[in-house]
Amino acid sequence: MSTTSPADPPRRRKKNNKSKRNTPATSDDDAMSRHNPRGTSTSLESIAIQPRTPKTPLTSHRVNGWTPGDGDATDEVEMSLLGEEERRQAADGLSIEEEQEYLSQGEKRPMSTKDKRALGLLIVLYLIQGFPLGLALGSLPFLLREHLSYSQLAIFSLASYPYSLKLLWSPIVDSLFFPSIGRRKSWIIPMQLIIGTLMFAISLNAEEFMNNPSEHIYSLSAAWTALVTLSATQDIAVDGWALTLLSQENLPYASTCQTIGLNTGYFASFTVFLALNSESFSQRWGIPRLYLGTYMQFCAVMSFAVTIWLLFVKEDKETEGEDLSIKSVYGTMWNICKLKHVQVLCLLHLFAKIGWAASDAATQLKMVEKGLGREDLAIAVLIDFPFQMFAGWVAGRWSRGDKPLRPWMIAFWPRLLLALAATLTVYWFPTPPISIGFFTLLIVQTVLGSFAGTVQFGGISAFHTRIADPVVGGTYMTLLATFTNLGGTWPRYFVLKGVDMFTIATCQIKEQGLTVKAAECVSDHGKAACTELGGECVTERDGYYIVSAICLVLGMVSVIFHMIPTARKLQAVPPAKWRVS
Structure with missing residues (x-):
């Protein structure tokens, strides 16, 4: 391994040190998000895929207190139709606002073949992540529920933590690499090889582990924690590679690739696998049952195949001066954390999801316990998927303007009401077989809960994009995304432990x-x-109802007296107050 020369992360620094852009080092998902199945009580709900902060053109007028020539900033404008000098000459005589609008215009060029190949590569790389994440955060908790208590499930739930904490080692992934292999491939190739090898090794004893999980709970938890950690590390490298794989004008498609690839792999391992693994489903449709060991071997083969393909993909060498140092990135993160408003926002994130923590962690496990078929759950999640896409579009439009937190604040109320409705649904859950009317009610609850969650995510993501310092946008966004993810991850362990404790x-x-x-x-x-x-x-x-009541009460009180008042104050803070320098 080799370390690179110091630079001011996560922006790229050119030789002349004059032109600086906001280039994120990594981007969190953080998954599993927004388009993740929030209606299902899987911990992927807490993993959100944050939008990347776009590289911001610096125009020829004063921006945020500096003008061209004030030190290390200079004019830098993206052009598509005319050359830079021609466009500036054509803009002579216009006002500052008219000039800025004119310079931002240009013909929309068709996507190049190189970018199309890059999009395909990114989708496949994110797909590899989705396979182990869908199993660890989706399918396995439902399969293990038949054999484990909620306290034991709480131990296994710790496997989801690394994906929410990857910010802690992302500077290492950005800074250490083999120049002969490439900055990103130096990490992606070994991570995928280890993921495939580990999944194949687990598959050899998968049925034994699943039939007697209580005897292997710590081994299972350690193995899947390792898999999630490896997937999170691969995600850091893929996020960074996306910034150089795609051209500037097509950079926003990177998050689209992440959404498509990650969710496809996740749904294959969660929705599709749960249905095909169900004995009743296989008997109903006359197809062979898909066992966990067989599916994990398929995932391992896919990981190996993509890794071999990646050996023949050339990674463009980084230009001089684009190196990042571990120390400088950690220093930037620390400077961001010292900002008062960032501290208040991070604390807000840590407790924002407490009101529906019990519903997300245990409601559908309880429904399965009371007789809901795993294949029925898979159908509900599958129906919910297109509604999540629509909710993402609604959230994007609603979050425009100077009040991006408005949908985030409003969505608190339907989410709390739906959490209460889910608790009552478990209480009045009918004896199987479940009627079509009741199953329709479950689907409606799933869709509404997912819709509210996606709208809320859109609001907070828009707010993050607005306040992030463009000079250190990547580190800023990833830091905020980490606390957003933790807000949905850390309560899960205590909820599951509490269900057993009060039962x-x-x-x-x-x-x-x-x-x-x-x-x-x-x-x-x-x-x-x-x-x-x-x-x-x-x-x-049943301790579930006690834990659910505690979460709902804490959520209601915090929303009224802390969440919404604090969010309104933070929303009113000028963007300049969020800047690192």
Whole structure:
């Protein structure tokens, strides 16, 4: 490995040190987001894919307090029809506003073959990420629920944390590489090889792990934590490569590639796999059942195949002066964190999702426990997907203007009401088989919850884009995205632990007149063990409703007295107050 020379991250520095652009070093997703299945209680809901901060043209008039010639900034305008000098001559005599508008105009050139290939490459690379993430954050919690208690599921839920914490090691990925291989391929190739190897190794004993997960809970958690960490590291490198793979005018398509690739892989591992893995689904349609080991071997082969293909893809060498140093990036992050308004916003993010934390973490697990088929859940998620796309478009239009946090604040109320409705749905869940009318109600709740979540995400993303210092936009956006993701990730462990802690369940053996308090009665495996003893599990108090009530009350109080008042104050803060320097 080689370290690069210091630079001011995440912007690119040219030899003459005059022209500076806002070039993000990495971009969080953070996944799994906005177009992620928020209606499903998977922890991918907390992984949001943040929009990249575009490179900002610097025009010939004063911008944010500096003018051309004031040190390290100079004129830099994107042109498409005329040359730079010709366009400036044509703009002579116009006002500053008219000149800026004129210079920003030009013919929209067709996408080059190089960019089209780059888009295909990015989609495939993001697809590889989606395979392990869809399993770790989507399918496995539902499969493990049949054998584990909620406390044990809480341990497995820790596997989702690395994707929300990748900012901590992203400067290392940006700074260390083999020049002979390429800055990004130096990380992507080994990460994908290790991901494929690890998934193949797990697949050899997948059925044993899934049949007796309680005996292997720590091994399972460690293995999937490693997979998510590797996927997060690959994501950092792919995000950075996207900034140089695509031309300037097509750079916004990078987030589109991330959405398409990541969500396709995620849905294949979650929605499609859950349906094909269901025994009742395979019997109904007369198709072979897809086992976890077989699917993981398929994912491993895909990872190896893409890695071999990547060996023949040439990575353009970075120009001189574009190197980043680890120390400078961490220094920039620290300077951002010292800003008072950033500290308030990050604290707001950490507790913004507490109101529906129980609903996201445990509601659909409870529904499956009460008889909802996994294939029915997969259908609900599949129906929800196009509505998420529409919600993203609505959120984008609604977040325009000087009040981008307005949809974020308004969406608090439907999300809290839907969390309450989900709790009541679990309470009144009918005995299977489920009627078409009740299943339709579940789909409506899923769609509405996802729609509200996507609208809220659009508002907060627009606000991040507005306040991020363009000089350090990539680091700024990634930092804010990290706290946004953590707000949905950290409560999950405590919610699942709380469900077991507040639950009182007993195994009543009627023939012998015994009543035994058994914590394992909260899992399907424990209930089956009680049945084998001639008893019956009776839940005297379900901790899910207590945890859900606590979250709803905390959410309601915080929204009224803290979230909305604080958001209004932050929204009124001038953009200059958010600048690092």
